[in-house]
Each structure stands twice: as C-alpha cells, then as structure tokens.
Amino acid sequence: MIRLLLADDHLILLHGIRAILESDPELEVVGTASNGLEVLEALKSIEVDVLLLDLQMPEMDGLETIIHVKKSYPNIRILMLTTNDEGSIITTIFKNGATGYLLKNSSQEILIQGIKDAFAGKKVLSPHLTEKMINSLSDKPKSLPGLTPRITSRELDVLKLIAKQLTTQQIADELFVSTNTVATHKRNLFVKMDVTNSVGMIRKAMDWGLLDD
Amino acid sequence: MIRLLLADDHLILLHGIRAILESDPELEVVGTASNGLEVLEALKSIEVDVLLLDLQMPEMDGLETIIHVKKSYPNIRILMLTTNDEGSIITTIFKNGATGYLLKNSSQEILIQGIKDAFAGKKVLSPHLTEKMINSLSDKPKSLPGLTPRITSRELDVLKLIAKQLTTQQIADELFVSTNTVATHKRNLFVKMDVTNSVGMIRKAMDWGLLDD
DNA sequence: TTTTTCCTCACACAATTATGTGAGGCCGCT
DNA sequence: AGCGGCCTCACATAATTGTGTGAGGAAAAA
Incomplete structure (x- = not known):
C-alpha cells in the first residue's frame, strides 16, 4: 500500500485525482493540502510515501515546498503534477530532489504507473516534457x-x-x-x-x- | 534528401550504420570520419545536414568535436551515437549544442526517425536515457x-x-x-x-x- | 641533447580588501 | 512619536592580494 499526500490549490482537481487514485487498490490517499505550509503541517502527523505536488500554489509554491520537505523527510518521493509548459523550471525541480514531473492531463494509467515508479525510486518524466527539459539545458552553454x-x-x-x-x-x-x-x-x-x-x-x-x- | 556525415572509429560499425541509413531514400551518407579532426576536415569540403557522432573517439573525442563543429557550422544538427551509459555527460552534450543522443543499439526505425527529427530541429533522446539525464541533474542540488x-x-x-x-x-x-x-x-x-x-x-x-x- | 613546461622560491612594493566602531538621515509601519 | 530597516559615510588599522622581476631544478617533449 502506497500512502499518498495530495497538494493542489484547486479543490475540484484534488477530488478528481483522489477518486482516480483510490480506484487502485495499491494506492491510498492519506491526506490532502492546498499549499506548501499545509503539506508540512500534514507531514508532522501522517506517514507518507509519495507526495503529489502542484507546482503553482499560494503561500508556499511547489519548488519551495520540495526543498523544505526534502530537508526534513529525505525519503519521501516527490512527484510534481502540473498543467504544462513551465519548461525552464524542470531542471531546477530535479536538482532539488523531485522524483518525477508529470502533466495533469496525463492518462489515468500513466499517473498511477508514475506513482508506482516513483515509489520504487525510479525517476518519472512525462514524455512530452523531455524535449523541454533538454531545451532548458541548452540555454546555458557552459563549459567549453x-x-x-x-x-x-x-x-x-x-x-x-x-x-x-x-x-x-x-x-x-x-x-x-x-x-x-x-x-x-x-x-x-x-x-x-x-x-x-x-x-x-x-x-x-x-x-x-x-x-x- | 538529408545529407549525413558519420563519425566513428569502429570501421565495422561505420559500414553497418551506413548500410542501414542508405536503405532510406531520404537519407544520404555524404562522408565518414574516424575522429573529430577528420570530421572538421570533411566539413570543409562537404555540405552536411546532420552529423552522427560517436562519443568516444581517438584524437578528438565527441564532446570536443561538438564544440568545434557548432562554432564553425552552427546549423549542422549533431546527433550523438553511443554504446550506452556515460550518463553524467549527457547534460554536457546538450549544453554544448547537440541535438540528440541515441544508443547504438537503437532499432533501425528509431535511428532513422531520430535523424529525421534532428534534421527538423527536434531534440532526440533515447527513452532509456531520460532517467540517466535526470540523475545527472540531481547530483548538484543548487539554489535554495x-x-x-x-x-x-x-x-x-x-x-x-x-x-x-x-x-x-x-x-x-x-x-x-x-x-x-x-x-x-x-x-x-x-x-x-x-x-x-x-x-x-x-x-x-x-x-x-x-x-x- | 636541447628545449619546453612545470613547480618551486625570493624580494619588494603598491593596491585592495577586510574588520571594528560609530553615526546621521530617510522611510515606512505601529 | 517612536522603532526598525536601509543607505549613507568617516576614520583607522591589520591583513591579504596583486604585480613586477628574476631564477634554479626536475621532468617531459622534441
């Protein structure tokens, strides 16, 4: 049983995803939050395996949340869940310890599989995002x-x-x-x-x- | 017609790939080289669209070659072709202007499609390499x-x-x-x-x- | 063998940096 | 009106850095 914490400021989406995830017997949503502070609060009392995190949230956004969570709970897997195209931040996300980065419009199968992969320690990335990630690298032609x-x-x-x-x-x-x-x-x-x-x-x-x- | 230059120090492989590529009517191998210096020499006299480059070569290796080629011929697409797992260098490759990074044991279809994508300006990456690239990013947790x-x-x-x-x-x-x-x-x-x-x-x-x- | 590269060190002097302490004025907030 | 944060500046001194010039020895390359 993989214990999940969902964080997103759109309540509708929060419930939607929750419904999808709980259809799988291996997954269990043990809590939800609508910003980074709530995530940190929740983690104090709940054991969590994988954290599903929206990138843009009020109070404390995704990136900042990653940093704090990783600091206090280094073995929680963090899976970013985002609408799309904030390409340039992808590398930053991973540099700071995220395990994966998926689009919100991913299919149910991809989402569930992504969570399981993340739980197993595998890095997860939406196929469509690979190119964006490469591009964000190419920006800075370092080291000659x-x-x-x-x-x-x-x-x-x-x-x-x-x-x-x-x-x-x-x-x-x-x-x-x-x-x-x-x-x-x-x-x-x-x-x-x-x-x-x-x-x-x-x-x-x-x-x-x-x-x- | 996409004009290709192949660079690899293994002659056998060179011929093998050449045969595969020329089976496609859109591709034309206009030259071969067995190290970076030969590549630069060849480019002086031949017009090339896509450069297939082995990462490890004597005299001047792949990375160095990329830099020199990009400097003199910025619109040549460079596709790295490698045996496998030199994971940590992937990001460097892209930072320095490579268009793609494929495994040598890729299927014929992937290889040909990769070349066409690269020619069209799309970034190409072997699926199995995505994770390695992410890992090489995670090494350096920057910016807090x-x-x-x-x-x-x-x-x-x-x-x-x-x-x-x-x-x-x-x-x-x-x-x-x-x-x-x-x-x-x-x-x-x-x-x-x-x-x-x-x-x-x-x-x-x-x-x-x-x-x- | 001659040449080149690299590592080592000296001596001296000017330039710059780092540190310590104290302080006045301005602005925004309570 | 009072407080805190920010920007400003002064004065002084120790510590460190940057620059110029010259040079000996060892090891690698030509």
Missing part, C-alpha cells in the same frame, strides 16, 4: 573544454583552495609550499584565464566546470 | 530560494559589480557613493551570506542564481 586554457594540476589545486576561501597563507600550508609559490600560481592562472582577480577566476572556473567535485 | 537571506537591492547592486571584477573604488564611482559605503555593503553581505571573502560570496551568489542576468 576545447577552449579552456591548459590549467596544470598544481594550479588546479590552488584554484580549488581559493574557491574554498582559503588565504594564500593557508593554501601554502595546505600544499606545503611557500606563499610565494602560491602567489605565482595565482598570477599564472589570472593570465591564462584572462581575469583580473580571484573573483573573476572563480566565476570562470565554475562556468568551466572546474569546481564540480 | 527559501533559505536565501534577504539581500537588499543596494547590496545586490554591489554584489553584481563585485562579480564583474570591479574594485571597491570602481564600484563606488559606478554607484555614486563613497568607498566606505561600498565596504559597508560588502561587510553586511559577508555576514548575511556567511562567507569570509568575495570569492566565497560570488560562489554562493552563483549557486543561488543571484547573478543570472
């Missing part, structure tokens, strides 16, 4: 490996420690070299990366994916 | 809107100019205030954002999406 200047491994060491807010002195200690050496590496990095200070360097480094570990 | 401290508009002004590598003096000039004022804003930002220097601040700012304009 071919055009990235050749950063040496030692320089990368220094770069990463700078990113951690260490001072030159601390970096020197960490790497067992003199501060002069560290300063030299920084100097060379500035030239290679065509920046004028550490801030610019860290920005490019992030864009280039140099700090992704 | 709810937890972001209240940055005032003036502070944001300062923050953005810092991100542009301006010095305190330059920022002061830009905003028509004294350097003391700018310094104060920075000081307050450090406390709010819980960082110890500008580098840390810019990192968080990027994570929080404060610099996305």
Whole structure:
C-alpha cells in the first residue's frame, strides 16, 4: 500500500485525482493540502510515501515546498503534477530532489504507473516534457573544454583552495609550499584565464566546470 | 534528401550504420570520419545536414568535436551515437549544442526517425536515457530560494559589480557613493551570506542564481 | 641533447580588501 | 512619536592580494 499526500490549490482537481487514485487498490490517499505550509503541517502527523505536488500554489509554491520537505523527510518521493509548459523550471525541480514531473492531463494509467515508479525510486518524466527539459539545458552553454586554457594540476589545486576561501597563507600550508609559490600560481592562472582577480577566476572556473567535485 | 556525415572509429560499425541509413531514400551518407579532426576536415569540403557522432573517439573525442563543429557550422544538427551509459555527460552534450543522443543499439526505425527529427530541429533522446539525464541533474542540488537571506537591492547592486571584477573604488564611482559605503555593503553581505571573502560570496551568489542576468 | 613546461622560491612594493566602531538621515509601519 | 530597516559615510588599522622581476631544478617533449 502506497500512502499518498495530495497538494493542489484547486479543490475540484484534488477530488478528481483522489477518486482516480483510490480506484487502485495499491494506492491510498492519506491526506490532502492546498499549499506548501499545509503539506508540512500534514507531514508532522501522517506517514507518507509519495507526495503529489502542484507546482503553482499560494503561500508556499511547489519548488519551495520540495526543498523544505526534502530537508526534513529525505525519503519521501516527490512527484510534481502540473498543467504544462513551465519548461525552464524542470531542471531546477530535479536538482532539488523531485522524483518525477508529470502533466495533469496525463492518462489515468500513466499517473498511477508514475506513482508506482516513483515509489520504487525510479525517476518519472512525462514524455512530452523531455524535449523541454533538454531545451532548458541548452540555454546555458557552459563549459567549453576545447577552449579552456591548459590549467596544470598544481594550479588546479590552488584554484580549488581559493574557491574554498582559503588565504594564500593557508593554501601554502595546505600544499606545503611557500606563499610565494602560491602567489605565482595565482598570477599564472589570472593570465591564462584572462581575469583580473580571484573573483573573476572563480566565476570562470565554475562556468568551466572546474569546481564540480 | 538529408545529407549525413558519420563519425566513428569502429570501421565495422561505420559500414553497418551506413548500410542501414542508405536503405532510406531520404537519407544520404555524404562522408565518414574516424575522429573529430577528420570530421572538421570533411566539413570543409562537404555540405552536411546532420552529423552522427560517436562519443568516444581517438584524437578528438565527441564532446570536443561538438564544440568545434557548432562554432564553425552552427546549423549542422549533431546527433550523438553511443554504446550506452556515460550518463553524467549527457547534460554536457546538450549544453554544448547537440541535438540528440541515441544508443547504438537503437532499432533501425528509431535511428532513422531520430535523424529525421534532428534534421527538423527536434531534440532526440533515447527513452532509456531520460532517467540517466535526470540523475545527472540531481547530483548538484543548487539554489535554495527559501533559505536565501534577504539581500537588499543596494547590496545586490554591489554584489553584481563585485562579480564583474570591479574594485571597491570602481564600484563606488559606478554607484555614486563613497568607498566606505561600498565596504559597508560588502561587510553586511559577508555576514548575511556567511562567507569570509568575495570569492566565497560570488560562489554562493552563483549557486543561488543571484547573478543570472 | 636541447628545449619546453612545470613547480618551486625570493624580494619588494603598491593596491585592495577586510574588520571594528560609530553615526546621521530617510522611510515606512505601529 | 517612536522603532526598525536601509543607505549613507568617516576614520583607522591589520591583513591579504596583486604585480613586477628574476631564477634554479626536475621532468617531459622534441
């Protein structure tokens, strides 16, 4: 038995979905909410396996709700349920821990199967949304490996420690070299990366994916 | 007639795919290459609509090739063709301008349809890869809107100019205030954002999406 | 072997940043 | 009228960063 919590500010839709879901013997709607705050409130007293969440809600919207729920209840599966096309937010949703993203006009079968998949830990995405998700990725052409200047491994060491807010002195200690050496590496990095200070360097480094570990 | 360029370092596979593709009257293989350099060489003399690209190749691999090709021939559609599971790179591929990503063991129909879709500008992704792509997104939980401290508009002004590598003096000039004022804003930002220097601040700012304009 | 690249370090100086403390004016809310 | 938040600025000082120049040694590449 999969325990569901439904969250949507349209009461009609809430009842409609509830009816659909309860037609399946494996599913049980243990509660409903009409905004994020109510969701958090409900979770305090009810055990929930899967949370069906509308993206746009008053008080606390879907994205914000995801973050809060995931923080307090990391093993609840969150399935976004939305009207359509808020394409650009899809990646954000997943980055913040959502398990799936389905359209409200999905067929009954897809909806139910989606919930079961989500419960099983599988990621769920409406087929029509795949392209949108890809598009929202393509927006930001990040990391141009071919055009990235050749950063040496030692320089990368220094770069990463700078990113951690260490001072030159601390970096020197960490790497067992003199501060002069560290300063030299920084100097060379500035030239290679065509920046004028550490801030610019860290920005490019992030864009280039140099700090992704 | 869609003109295709095939790139793969496995000659056998190259011929196999070629045979499959040429069975369709709308497709024409106008050239083949076994690494990225050969691709660039070929493009100099041949007009190509869609480029089928293997991800792993010697000399210049798929990703690097994408970047170079997109730079010089932005309207060529690039379809990645790969054995399987290099999941984490999927998003990178798309960010850099690929149009699609298909498995080599896709059926003949899917392959041909994929090429036609890509030619028409549609994004193409093997169904089995959707989940992997989502997973590679979930890795990095970025942007926590709810937890972001209240940055005032003036502070944001300062923050953005810092991100542009301006010095305190330059920022002061830009905003028509004294350097003391700018310094104060920075000081307050450090406390709010819980960082110890500008580098840390810019990192968080990027994570929080404060610099996305 | 010669050359190049990378890592190391020194010394010095100017420029900038970070920190601490205190304070006046303005605006919106109670 | 009073309070809190925001923006403004001053003064001072320590800490750190950025820049210029020069150089030795080891390892890899030509």
